[in-house]
Amino acid sequence: VLGLLAMAFARPFWKADAAGSPPPAPATYTVLLVDTSASMQREDLWGQLRQRVESLVDGSGPQDRFALIGFDVRPRALLRFDEGAAMTPDVRKATIRERLASTEPGWGGSRIDQALILAAEWLSGEVDSEAPATRRIVVCTDLQRGSELAALPAFGWPVGITTQLEVLEPRRGGNAGLQLVADRRTLGDGRAPGVRIRVSNSPDASVEQF
Numbered sequence: 001v002l003g004l005l006a007m008a009f010a011r012p013f014w015k016a017d018a019a020g021s022p023p024p025a026p027a028t029y030t031v032l033l034v035d036t037s038a039s040m041q042r043e044d045l046w047g048q049l050r051q052r053v054e055s056l057v058d059g060s061g062p063q064d065r066f067a068l069i070g071f072d073v074r075p076r077a078l079l080r081f082d083e084g085a086a087m088t089p090d091v092r093k094a095t096i097r098e099r100l101a102s103t104e105p106g107w108g109g110s111r112i113d114q115a116l117i118l119a120a121e122w123l124s125g126e127v128d129s130e131a132p133a134t135r136r137i138v139v140c141t142d143l144q145r146g147s148e149l150a151a152l153p154a155f156g157w158p159v160g161i162t163t164q165l166e167v168l169e170p171r172r173g174g175n176a177g178l179q180l181v182a183d184r185r186t187l188g189d190g191r192a193p194g195v196r197i198r199v200s201n202s203p204d205a206s207v208e209q210f
Helices: 002-010 045-058 081-085 089-101 112-124
Strands: 028-035 065-071 075-079 134-141 161-167 176-183 195-201
Touching: 028 045, 028 112, 045 089, 045 134, 065 081, 065 089, 065 112, 075 089, 075 112, 112 134, 112 161
Parallel strands: 028 065, 028 134, 134 161
Antiparallel strands: 065 075, 176 195
């Protein structure tokens, strides 16, 4: 008898409802950050990103919630938690695909820091003490050289929010960036109006002249 009691208490304890079924799995709240900076125009990077996001969404459960943010020099909301909460799981998944299909990379830089801060603020607003949930940020990016992280050290990162990095890589390396050096109108030397730029190349680039 003592042996049977020991075996019984060694089994995992599941709090059951009145019908005797185990409680539902806790929800996972995920903010998907998708990089829409200029470097994402290279080769098949954007196609890789869409496939990665769709795989993450398709593998979720009906209790899970998603928000979608695109970012380059600034973040922009593509799907908010409250909007997605009013949808059925299938409609929510289809909406994420549609929002991605109508989005494409631009010509801006990459401010990952601002996107991470916005995502953390969104997740902080989704805390429900009566229904514990996992909160995470998934960043889909090529992690280009020059991605800005300067604002993160000054931000108080909320407890319980994790970050998952999904790094996308092109089949061929190489990337160049432009930086405004000075506007000639501000130089005061009498020269004709114009701009000066600095071209920087990534270490794996095969082209050295532009």
